Amino acid sequence: MKILVVGSGGREHALAWKLAQSERIQMVYVAPGNGGTARDPRLVNVNITDLHELANFVESEGISLTVVGPETPLAGGIVNLFRARGLKVFGPTKEAAQLESSKDFAKAFMQRHGIPTAKYQTFSEVAQAHAYIDANGAPIVIKADGLAAGKGVVVAMTLEDAHAAVDHMLSDNAFGDAGARIVIEEFLAGEEASFIVMCDGKNILPLATSQDHKRLKDNDEGPNTGGMGAYSPAPIVTPAMHARVMREIINPTIAGMAKDGIVFTGFLYAGLMIDAQGNPRTLEFNCRMGDPETQPIMSRLKTDLVNVMEHAVNGTLDQIELEWDRRTAVGVVLAAAGYPDAPLKGAVIEGIPAETPEAVTFHAGTADVDGQLQVTGGRVLCVVGLGDSVKLAQKTAYEAVDQITFEGMQCRRDIGWRGLKH
Ligand code: ATP
Incomplete structure (x- = not known):
């Protein structure tokens, strides 16, 4: 079987790496891919980003199914386009992807369906936004x-x-159209966790839990980034918490979308904030897997991902059970100089160790x-180590x-620190 993975990040490398382990795989294409997938x-690697051209490629190569990594092609309607052409693809439609592509849509949706989240209001007028901040005080988001x-979130203290x-x-129009409207919301305190499920339109299959590290520097200091590391599982999501998140957040989200006339397919990622009393609330939805959470999660998945994806596009996820490596996986992101503001490109990368059953880059x-591995983006590599405890996984990774x-x-030198505390 031939499969296409759309994207070029660490998330897509991890998905392609896992798919390629299947005995059923003839070829995994990655569009456009990166130095590691090359x-x-x-x-x-397939050097195509235009969605129509990608669909042509899938048809001409006889690719059985496509898995979409990043949000941009999803928000651009890749799933609608592929389905219209009779191609099997795993991801949300453009309509469903609004849960991620518009925070106003997501917040209104959560309010309408009683899904726990921070209190908020949406603004496009400057004066009204300032007045709301004065009335509510800081911290505020x-x-x-x-x-x-x-990069479009400011947690203002x-x-x-x-x-x-x-x-x-x-x-100042810093984000162009994306920032023409803003959401201002209540600051939530607590511990974050990433809760990702697969949905085939009917059935929901939760993946292993994880925790991201958004700040650039140790001790959660420095600016926010796309994510400097992640580990799985997240001990804060106990079995009781897991059941509660399914009941109060995930199930009502999928059911709420259906009520609103949108069948949700794809990965659904709920970014949770769990407060000191143990109440989970939704910070955000993503309609895709997280990056870097995917790297440790895929490192722990034992089930054949090709089978899982096949069930996902055929609407039969209820027929599959996922098996996880019991070990902890710690993924450490190595970023370029100048990241996140202005990453420097061109540095030569050396010394990447060969993959072992305990560590993969x-x-x-x-x-x-020309045979030399070079830095081309902000987040360069994600090194995952596996171990019987967070500490051992950290040791292997570092x-x-x-x-x-x-x-x-x-x-960062402290990826997984919250896990050590539990
Ligand atoms: P992502 O890169 O995860 O898609 P995003 O731009 O969609 O990020 P959010 O996930 O909504 O943004 O917020 C980014 C981070 O800001 C969160 O992970 C969290 O640390 C912090 N944050 C967001 N909302 C709140 C809130 N209401 N209270 C406290 N912290 C918050």
Whole structure:
């Protein structure tokens, strides 16, 4: 069987890597892929990003199914287009992807269906936004309505920062159309967790839990990033918490979409904030897997992902049970100098250790340039280590990290720290 993975990040490398392990796989194509997928003999990069051309390629190559990694092609309607052409694809339609592509849509949806989330209001007028902030005080959270690659959220600890964020988004037009409307919401305290499920339109299949590390520096300091590391499972999601999140958040979300006339298919990612009393609330939805959460999650999946994907596109996820490696997986992101503001490209990467059953390196912003591996993006690699405890997984991951060099490399040394506390 031939499968196409759409995307070029660490998430897509991890999905393609897992799919390629299946005995049923003849070829895994990655469009456009990265330096790591280019070097893996079981994967083939395809340099196409236009959605119509991709559909042509899938038809001409006889590709059985397509898995979409990132949000942009989903919000652009890749699933609608492929289905209209009779091609099997796993992901949400453009309509369903609004849960991620518009924060105003997601918040109104959650309010309508009684899904626990922070209190909010949406604004497009500067003066009204400032007045709302003055009336509610700080800390408070300002979010660009549209997609902003993880950069459209300001958690303002002071009134001054909150007002500045409003000016930046609404007056200075910092995010263009994506920031023409903003959501201002209540600040929630607690511990975050990533809760990802697969949905085939009828059945819901939860994946292993995980926790991301959004800040650039150790101890959760520095600016927000796309994610500097993740580990799985997240001990804060106990079996009781898992049941509660399914009951209060995931099931009502899928049912709510159906009530609103939208059949949800694809990965649904709920970013949770769990407060000190143990109440989970939804910070955000993503309509895809997380990056870097996918890398540790796929490292722990034992079930054949090709079978899982086949059930997912055929609406039979109820017939499959996922088996997970009992070990913890810790994924450490290595980022380029200057990330997240202005990542420097061109550095030469050396020392990536060969894959072992305990450690694997997934690529993101890399390219193979005349046999040399070079940095091409902000997040460069994600090194995953597996171990019988968070501590052992960390040790394995960092031993591999310490072999890798490139100029200006940045990484956190504390990925998994919350797991150590539990
Ligand atoms: P992503 O890159 O995950 O898609 P995003 O741009 O969609 O990010 P959110 O996930 O909504 O943004 O917010 C980013 C981060 O900001 C969250 O992971 C969380 O740490 C923080 N955050 C968001 N909303 C709140 C809130 N209401 N209270 C406290 N912190 C928040």
